[in-house]
Amino acid sequence: MSAKTKNKHDQSESPRLGASAFSARSKRVTVNMGDGQKVKTLTPKQRGATTEQKSVAKDVKKVMAKCKEEHDMRLDLSRCEVTELPRYIKELSHLEEMYLYGNRLTTLPPEISSLLNLKILALSENMLSSLPDEAESLLCLKVLDLRHNRLKEVPFVVYQLRSLQTLFLRFNRVTSLTPEIKNLTQLTTLSMRENKFKELPEEIGYLRCLSVLDVAHNHLEHLPHSIGNCNQLVTLDVQHNELVDLPETIGCLTCLKRLGIRYNRIREIPAELEKCSDLEEFNIEQNKLKTLPEGLLKRFKNCSSLQLARNQFEEFPSGPPAQFGPLTSFSIEHNKVTIVPFGVFSEAKKLTKVHLKDNLISSLPLDFGSWVQITELNLASNQISKLPDDIKHLTKLEVLILSNNVIKLLPKSIGGLCNLIHLDLEGNRLESLPAEIGYLTSLTKLSVQSNRLTVLPRGIGHLVNLKHFSAGENNLTQLPEEMGTLESLEELYLNDNPNLQMLPFELALCRKLALMSIEGCPLGRLPPQVVDGGPSAIIMYLRTQGPYRAMSFS
Incomplete structure (x- = not known):
């Protein structure tokens, strides 16, 4: 965690700070030794x-x-x-x-x-x-x-201060609590994150007024069974520990809204957790889970975010589509999922973000075109070879990540994604791009890096909002003159196109172009001394020696 993040968290959990009455800065005093020695x-x-x-x-x-x-x-x-x-x-x-x-x-x-x-x-x-x-x-x-x-x-x-309601111990070197913690029965907030705790005493169960318990970033392997007595808990944060399980008594925490258990070693979620039906976020990222208890998710009526990334799931959690109904965000990245079930999101009317990156998915479900509410879709690092034509119905999409798949051809219907801002096609097997790519006029970032492209469609010139364009590591032989109409272009990556001999003079019209990568491009039709001068010399040459040299580029 960065220092900036730590400071932000500290301010959020601390009492209100007032302005200091004065400030004093440390100074150093320089002394002349008087005998020829250094100061x-x-x-x-x-x-x-x-x-x-x-x-x-x-x-x-x-x-x-x-x-x-x-x-x-x-x-x-x-x-x-x-x-x-x-x-x-x-x-x-x-x-x-x-x-x-x-x-x-x-x-x-x-x-x-x-x-x-x-x-x-x-x-x-x-x-x-x-x-x-x-x-x-x-x-x-x-x-x-x-x-x-x-x-x-x-x-x-501290254990004698029985009137305490809030105790902050974050970022010390504390290894344990003594049983005397039971004296602090008025505590509502106890923060002990970023210490060296290996266990919590059973006496923690005496703290029945607790609403916030934060022991994240420690070395806990288990939670005491008495945690179930803290039935006023709203937030329980035990992320970044070494937990191998959760006690069944966690089901007694019926007021719980936020449960942080990501980055642990948990292999099984107790079925009793279904009693915590007020959970607003369920994040179990980076554990060792293969399944969830049957019917667990459908009990979380207010859960808007479900994060299952970095576990050992081979399939979507079993249960009816209604279990995803309340979600706005869903992630099952970095697992071993092979199939996206038909109708899985048919009742997820609020779902806007879906992250399926780094799985073994080879195709998308037949009802893919019904995911019309989604604005962000990450399908990177799978085995997808083809996009359905129905993708045209996903008109609210703003971010579409398809990198590192095996796609050879894009459907023409991709041109219907009128709100798309970011399109990542890096690391596929594309040999061409459809002319309809030019209809994506909202695009600000487009990557077709590491494909098999030999040419770019002339319609690329219609992407007037494009700021970042990456087309390196292809087989491009030329760029279309229409590139000159990309008035917003700031970064252009063309590196490692071994057959690219020339750049169009029209690039001189891209007034905002500040970064261009041309390593690994022979550019044999440009003067050698210009190529040796690097990207800035090439841009200057295009502006001063081409047909647009009379224009002002200041």
């Missing part, structure tokens, strides 16, 4: 208390004094390079919210115990490895944020 640069840590550090301490004291004077319920010292919270924090006993995000704290002073009214304590992005026992006095605390610290265990004092 030495000292960091604040090396040189002790610098003027800037003293200034920061002074500013912290000033902010805290103002908070006390104005009886402000909220103190924000986030990202102020605070290394130690002053002991006179005890004078702010009226505080209800304290934000210390992004500092250098390694501990908190015992005087924290004076903040008896504190409800929110935000300590994310520090260097904490523990909390003082005195924090047990924070009996009103409802939100504790300890994300991005150096905790190897949950500080025991």
Whole structure:
């Protein structure tokens, strides 16, 4: 996961951040050694208390004094390079919210115990490895944020904070929870993702107020059976673990709407999951599943997204077409499916995205033309040799991916896809393109890379919105003059066409053309010195030496 993604997730799960009262930036001091040695640069840590550090301490004291004077319920010292919270924090006993995000704290002073009214304590992005026992006095605390610290265990004092409703422990080094977790019966949100948990204690079942439990990106192999007692759970995220199964008690989570179990090692889904009929999304990507329990999907009346990718399915889940009725998105990519059943989507009136990539499909069902609501269809990396003429009825299609199949000929009816924006035909066996390809005037991206084309149809010139055109690794001998009308063209890939000797001067009219790949093309009818100069020299030659040289290309 990228740092940018992590930050976005952190903000979504954290209490609202306020603006810092001030900011201080780290500086380095240059010292002349005076004896001919090189100038030495000292960091604040090396040189002790610098003027800037003293200034920061002074500013912290000033902010805290103002908070006390104005009886402000909220103190924000986030990202102020605070290394130690002053002991006179005890004078702010009226505080209800304290934000210390992004500092250098390694501990908190015992005087924290004076903040008896504190409800929110935000300590994310520090260097904490523990909390003082005195924090047990924070009996009103409802939100504790300890994300991005150096905790190897949950500080025991946390288990004493029985009023906690939200606990964030993300991105630490914690390996386990102790049975004392049962004390936190008021918790509604518990986030422990990106730690080193190998198991959860059975006492997790005492947390019956939980609505969100996030233990994604850990090393869990099993969930405790007591998870079924957390029957208020709305979100359960255990993706990216090492789960080999799910307990049957998961069926007791009847309020569940979001279940994240992708990227695990699960071989079987318990039939009891059908009781979780409020699920809005069912994503089991990257597990070891071959089948689903009979009738499971039809119980998910509100499920709009079904993701079965990267498993071991050899066929579509069994059941009536109605089981796909609520779906807007369906994926069974990277499996071993050979047949798309007739009528499988006949009741999926809301379905817009279908991803069947990387299977063993050789043909499409006879009712393929009835998939009229689909806007995105990915059939890449299968064994499809022919597209049905009925494809013309899929007029809402915007993205059609057919790369890496064995298609030799496109039907003329493909010209009826008037809303198509992206068409990928790379890696097939096409020897020609129908003239009707020119009717796809909404296209912005077209790839016919790695086929057996010798010519392109003149109708290609009608694709006035085309920005990216890839026709490399073919047997093209020439390009049509009509290419010059592609006024939106920005990228043109012609590489590895061994018989392409010349480019039309009309390419000079493609004013937006910024990238052209011609590696592996002899271009013998162009001056050798121009070809040696590369794509930019070729474009300049076409513009200055051809019949359009009198035109301005600025």
